[in-house]
Amino acid sequence: MWINGREQEMLPASDRAVQFGDGCFTTAAIANGHILQFDAHLQRLQEGCRRLLIDRVDWPRLEQEMRRLAQTQQQAVLKVIISRGQGGRGYSGAGCGEATRILSLTPYPQHYQALRAEGINLTLSPIALARSKQLAGIKHLNRLEQVLIRAHLDQSDADEALVLDTEGRVVECCAANLFWRKDGKIFTPSVEEAGVDGTMRRYLMAQMKRAGQTCHVVSVGKEAILAADEVVICNALMPVLPVRQLDDVRYAARSLFDQLYASSKKMDA
Numbered sequence: 001m002w003i004n005g006r007e008q009e010m011l012p013a014s015d016r017a018v019q020f021g022d023g024c025f026t027t028a029a030i031a032n033g034h035i036l037q038f039d040a041h042l043q044r045l046q047e048g049c050r051r052l053l054i055d056r057v058d059w060p061r062l063e064q065e066m067r068r069l070a071q072t073q074q075q076a077v078l079k080v081i082i083s084r085g086q087g088g089r090g091y092s093g094a095g096c097g098e099a100t101r102i103l104s105l106t107p108y109p110q111h112y113q114a115l116r117a118e119g120i121n122l123t124l125s126p127i128a129l130a131r132s133k134q135l136a137g138i139k140h141l142n143r144l145e146q147v148l149i150r151a152h153l154d155q156s157d158a159d160e161a162l163v164l165d166t167e168g169r170v171v172e173c174c175a176a177n178l179f180w181r182k183d184g185k186i187f188t189p190s191v192e193e194a195g196v197d198g199t200m201r202r203y204l205m206a207q208m209k210r211a212g213q214t215c216h217v218v219s220v221g222k223e224a225i226l227a228a229d230e231v232v233i234c235n236a237l238m239p240v241l242p243v244r245q246l247d248d249v250r251y252a253a254r255s256l257f258d259q260l261y262a263s264s265k266k267m268d269a
Contacts (some may be wrong), residue, residue, distance in 0.1 A: 012086060015083055015085065021140070022054075022141065024045060024048030024081075025045075027078070028041045030073045033070055038066070040199040048140060051135075054084050058099075082102075112237070120243055122162045122247070123161055124164075124246075128168075129145055129163055129172075133192065138197075149161050149163060153174055165195075170189045172189065173233050177191075177233065178225075178233045181229050182224070182227065188217055199236050200239050204260050207260075231246065231251055232256055239261070239267075
């Protein structure tokens, strides 16, 4: 782990990431020494900091650190965290110094290849996401909802969880976005009120638009997923997986998965 450019494991307890979850993060795949979707991940961090009013980030240095770490890896996962840093009194961030940069490398998950072939099982999560336009879309450090979703998921036989918001609308999975196909049309849930606007979600939607396809962004209940002809999930690491089953409903089609997976393989580093 590298904190502000130094290889170390210790973060001061006074850092606002510890005190308040005051920051944002991104998780990227590394292949052959390069960060896939590098610009998208950097833009995600910049957008998160803009939304959270974190303005003292040394972006050129962070970019150098990210690229330098990636150069040492053939296949790995890079996680980058930015916190507001240390300082302030109570909730106030007034008086904070430079933002804290935390970078870490972990092995790339090897089970995705098998899941692409087999498909995954989804289960409906009992944990609902709170709706907030101020925080929706960005990957902020307050992930307690996802921690609880994952805790319930770990008690099931499913691979991932279908997550609704507090009004019963489909948002995402525990750690992935989703698309589905019904009667030849492609859909994805809105993340304007809750959830994360993932880098892979954005990339795939851009690829569909470039191909002249319409991806309908909708606010719907779980019934739309249960009635779908096909469901797929995605994130920056998977990058795309087919859904085999949601509780008792099975999906056999794979045409949307084949299309989106082929698109994901065209990503530039």
